[in-house]
Structures are given as C-alpha cells and as structure tokens.
Amino acid sequence: MKRFIADNGSVIVLLALCAYYSFVTLGEQHPNTPAAGREVAETILDASPPAPAVVIVSRDTAQDRTFTDAVRQAVESGGGTVLAVVNGAPTDARMALEQVGGAFKQVDAIATNDAASEWGPLQPDRLQQASQKFPGLIGVKVFKPRSYIWPSFLSRENLVNVMNQNAVIAIIAIGMTMVIITAGIDLSVGSLLALCGVTTAVAVQQIAGGANAGTIGLLGACLIGTGVCTLCGVFNGVMVTWFRVPAFVVTLAMMMVARGLALIVAVQYQSALLGGGTEGTPEAVKIEAISFSWLGNGSTGGIPNPILLMLGLYVAAHVVMNRTSFGRYIYAVGGNPEAARLSGVPVFGVLILVYAICGAMAGLAGIVDASRFEGGRPNAGEMYELQVIAAVVVGGTSLAGGEGRIFGTLVGAMIIAVIQNGLNMAGVASYEQKVVFGGLILAAVLLDRFKRQ
C-alpha cells in the first residue's frame, strides 16, 4: 500500500485536485442545445394561449443558431407563430422587439437562452417600459431552458482547454525529462522555442511564399525552424561532453544567445518590411499562410491538434525510453556515467543526442506556439524553462539523474495545469499562484526525498 502510494503519488495528487476543483466549481450549467430549444418551445406552448406568437432571441454564434432553429421548428410544428428570430447583439434584440411590438402585433412569449436572458432589453422593468410605447409587448413572458447542477471544471470544454493550453509545456517537458534523467539540465528551451517560432515565421513568409504557401512549403519552413533548434541542442551536447562545461552554464549561455538571435531576426525582418529605414519593433513576425494555424488552432475528430501531437509524442517517447537500447543507455548514463562507459555505452553520443532531442522538442513547441498565434513571437517562452523543469520534477523525475518516467512528466505538467486553471477560474491573483507553485515544487522534491529513504 505504502509502495503503491509512493509510486503513483503524482497520479493520486492529480485525481485529488480534479475532485477538489469539481467540488468547488459545482454550480448551475445552462444548456444551449437543440434539445434545450425544444424544451423551451414546449414550455411556451403549454403556458401560453393556443397558437402563441413568439420572438426568439440569442447571440450570433453557430451553437446559438442550432438553439434558435430548434425553438422555431418546435413552435411552428406546435401551432405557434414565430414573429422574429434574433441572432445578434443586445441592440438587435431591442430593435426587433420595438419593431414587432410597434406593429401592434401581440407578442406572447420571448424564447431565449441563458446568455441572452441577461441582456437589458429582456429584463422585466425594461420590457414594461417598452410596453408603454409598444403595446404589443404588454404581458410578454420570457422563457429560457432549465438549468442543471454540474461542476464547471468537469465540462468537456474546460478539460480540453486545460490540456490544450499546456500542450506546449508538456511537449518541451519530454526532452527535458530525458536530459534530467542523464543528470543534466537545459535552460535554453524557452529561448529555443522563440527562435524556432521566429525562424519558421520568416521562412514561411520569405521562402515558402507567405499567404500562398503550400503544404510542402509550410512543412519545409517548420523543418528549418526545428532544424535550427536541433543544431543548438547538438551544440549544447558537444559543449557538455567534449568540452566538459557544466550543462547549467552551457544552456544558460544558449538561453541568452537564442533569445538575442530571436529578437535580432524579428527586428531585422520588421525593419526590412518597412523598407529598412527605421529600426523594427520586437513584435511577432506575422505568418500570412492561413493553413499554418491548423496545427495550433485546428482540431481532428473534436480534439485540438496540439493535444493529439502531445499524446503522440508522449507515446513515442515512452516506447523509446522503455523498449529501445537508446532508452536504457539514457538511464545508464544518468545513473552512473563511468559504469556506463565501461560497459560499452557510447556516453558522449547518447548525451549529444539527448540534448539534440531536447532542442528539437523545444522547436516543435515553438511551431505550435507560432501556429497558435499566427506569428513567430521573439518574446515567446520566457520563463518556460522553469515551468518545464517544475513539471518534470513534480512528475517524479529525480534531478540527481538515473530515475524518472515519461508519463510521470505528463502527469506533473497536468497537475500544474489543473492548479493554474482552477486558480484562474476562481480569479486568484497571480501573486498567490506563484506561492502555490513554489510550495508545490518543494513538496514534490520532499516526496522524492522520502521515497529514497
């Protein structure tokens, strides 16, 4: 039992957090579906005189349209008449009511959903006021779908959000886990993310053809971006192995160099766009190819693409770490490099490859970021290195090397994500959030200590 808790501590913490936030965010949910629309229509048909005249009001969104269409069909098939359908802003609702009410048509009921029922023109005092000028509105009643109790944390939308928002951190954390298992560290990941984003953006605009870029051109641009970051990773690895510079120092230097390069490329590019006369500003390099945002903002089978990419990479990394000799070498190098060398493990090669993978993962994350924001941001990924290291540590990987699991890191990243999501939803200021995260990292390391004893 004790062993089970020690081994799966992070999973238990994650589940406990989810349960906690589910309890805290328990509240009313307001359906906005076609089924809810039919329910409202039936209530109206039951409560009003036969053949009621109805105005339907909701917002201008795809989901709201399915709601209004359902209400309209159900009211009409039940013998009522629909005087007006509003899919728009509150102003549109006011104008529609004034028009219908002013035409001396009696309005019996207004059907709406929860969001639109908050609008001013549908409030009782405003309707009463309006009915003095527009007699058709006298005695009108507002109907909306019945609500039900469910934690808003556990809505599909929110859970997908949590994963989607933190896919970038989780992807970088794959490479970081490998580096930390070899008892190293990589502080340059945040800057490499920015460098890749900016390089890819410039490549899309200049080489792949900007707005007219085809799929192959976009893939090529992404390869250039990730390639640059992989080379930076190789450089880190070479410095750590052949030149015996501590990983902390090499990657700290790379963090500054890569950030500077990202800023230089972005500023030079903006300056070139403006004709070279003035110095550019460190703003995002805009990517005009519309299809480029598919990776960051699109979804496949209802699941956002960054999540799919993240899960795919985790499965691949898990296989590499547990089923290949390269994976075993990584653990061996982290556990005892001298013993590994004596038993024939190519220590230098493994280390260089691990740093290259870490750079490549940061690059991939940079592409997701650039795709999500439709531009390469030279300021992207600031302080990500610390968030990523936190995710790895919370996930149970030992900073001393030789120990750790890939999926543990995913759980660690999600723990941090869930805490942040819950605190954001509750409106807790970022000051307190920092205290929580600091405490969390400390607690995770202490747990690690106890496990060793």
Place this chain on the structure above:
Amino acid sequence: MLRLCTRLSVSTSILLGMILACGCTNGSSSGTSSGSGTGETTTSSGASTGPVTSRGTIGFSALTLKNPFFKIIADSMTAEGKQHGFEVLVNDAERDVNEQAKHIDNYIAQRVAAIVLNPADRIAIGPAIRKANEAGIPVFTCDLQCAADDVKIAGHIGTDNYQGGRLAGDAMVEALGEAGGEVLILHFKQANSCVLRVQGFNEAIAEVNNRRQNGKIEVVSELEGGGLRDEGFKAASDALQAHQNLRGIFAINDPSALGAWTALKQAEKLDQVTIIGFDGQLEGKQAILEGKIFADPIQFPKKMGVVSVQNILKYIDGEEYEQIELIPTELYKKADAEKDPELQSSPAPAPAPAEVNANPELKNIRFPGAAPTEAEV
C-alpha cells in the same frame, strides 16, 4: 534532518491548503451569485425586486498587475462592476500573450458576459479574440488596442498617447528653456502606446527646433527602458556615461522615469538633467511633488475601468456608446501636486513632503547656487 523534512512538508501542505481554500471561497461566491434556474424567469407585469440583480461575470485579463496602473484599472472595474451587479474576474497575463490566450479560453469555458483585455501583443492576441467572437462573447479592449485582422472588438477606451507625447515634448521645451540641449528617450518599443508617445514627443520637439536658429533640442539616444525601474536605471546610467552634457530625459512611464532619477542621483547630475515622465501614477505624482520628475502627462486609469464597465452595460442593454474613445492626457506639474488631495490625504506619502522641506535648507548651506533650481523643480 528527517524531522526537519517532516516539519517542512507539514508547513508546505498547510500553505497549500490555505491557498486552495482562498481559491475555494472566491470560487463558491461566484457560484452562488448566479441567478435562479427556473424555466420561466420574468414577466413584464411583475415588478423587479432587489436593488442590484446579478448580471453575470466580466473577465478582465490585465497586461500586468505588477504595474500599479493596471491594478487601478482592475480595482475601479471591480468596484464599478459591483455597483451594476457584475462580478469582475481579474487575471494577470504578466505581459505574456500565451497567458492571456489561456485566460480568454477560460472565460469562454466559464461563459462570462463580457471580456476586457489590455492586449499583451496587439497582433498575436487575434486568434484568441476570434475564439471569443465565435462563442458570442463581446470583447472590449482597454488602454492598449488590438491590431489583428478579422476580429470584432465591441469597444475600446484608452489614452490619446500621441497627444500625451506632444504634451511631454512641450514640457521638455519648457524645462530646457532657450538653451536647448541633449535629450535621452527611455523607450518601451514593444508597446504601441509607447511608440505613439515617442512619436508625439519627437514631433513636438521638431516643430520647436524648426522655429529656432540655435538652442535646438537634440534627441541623442533612444534606449530600451523596459518600462521598469531597474532597466530604466541601467539604460539611463549608460547614457549618462556616453553623453556627459545630457540635459533632459523623457521616460515613457513613471517606473522607468524613477529608475532614471536613481541613475542621475548616483551620477550626481540631478541639477543638470530634467526628467519628464508619463502616466501620473501615485508614485509618479509623489515624485513630481518631491521635485524628482518635472512633469507628467497623466492618464486616467480609474476612468478607463469605469467606462469599460459602463460600455459593457450599454452593450448588454442594447444602447449606443462610443466604440473608440481616447481620453486626452493632462500635464501635471509640481503646482498640481501641491493641490492634489490624493497626495495630502493618504497617510503613507506624508513623510515625503517633510523631506522636500528639509532638503533645500541643507542645500542652501552647502550649495547656495544650486538651491533655487532644485526648489523650482
């Protein structure tokens, strides 16, 4: 060692528990404040009850709450929202557009009534705003504008930064007098509002230079001050080394202006160089009263928060409002600071004026020549 560890872990878990509990109270209050869930809600014949009915939540993603300017916007928005029955959820983007996009996703999941933003990146925030547009949630910007394509912004309230920059330029001309001289600009290029300020400043100065034969004002350097005290300090110290005859500094906000003041103090050039700031936050006004800063074009963050909420109210009520409103700045000098009730009534700034009174006397004894300029400023 083990005992220490146990003690540490206990205290950590207590800490965690406390923070989670604080999240809990906020969360549950938002839950209970939402309206009742019956099928039939209102009739036009029934009288409305209660002084303030709940009108839902406004999500505000602030640029950075480390800068008091945005904290004031957040606070005034919360207070104004409360009066009209809105609960205002404030989140800190910490200048990171990625954080801000997360906030918007959360607001959409929480189905807020409206979103207010200080865009952390005027272009990269576009996709996130588009998502809110698709979810039918109105997005208002405040202080900083959004420049992305294909986004629907329901309203904007901000400062007329170009006009503010011109005022700063006029103040610099006044401070330097007929002699003119070398001027440093502490910039924050990332923010478009600051680009406009510097543009206004440069144009106001260029106009004066065109009228003058000699005594021209020359901008010798434009350095990145980050809008922060430490970076402003570093940039100003370096510039003072490079330009020994510097006579004026225009800083695009108060923190970087105060950073520059520290640099001047270390270089013992307080009487040679005049600082013009921007914003008129409490610390800036205080510094003007103390004579550290010559003048500030001041902005009105409180008004921004209040008008943002009022615009949301008008939007929801289906009334007309000004879609883009730019509030002109006003120049604020020492004479204004002496009359400012904000600086007299609050207890914290009280000791500072005493220092000001004490300083000239000391100066009088040591440097009779320097005293008048210091006192005037």
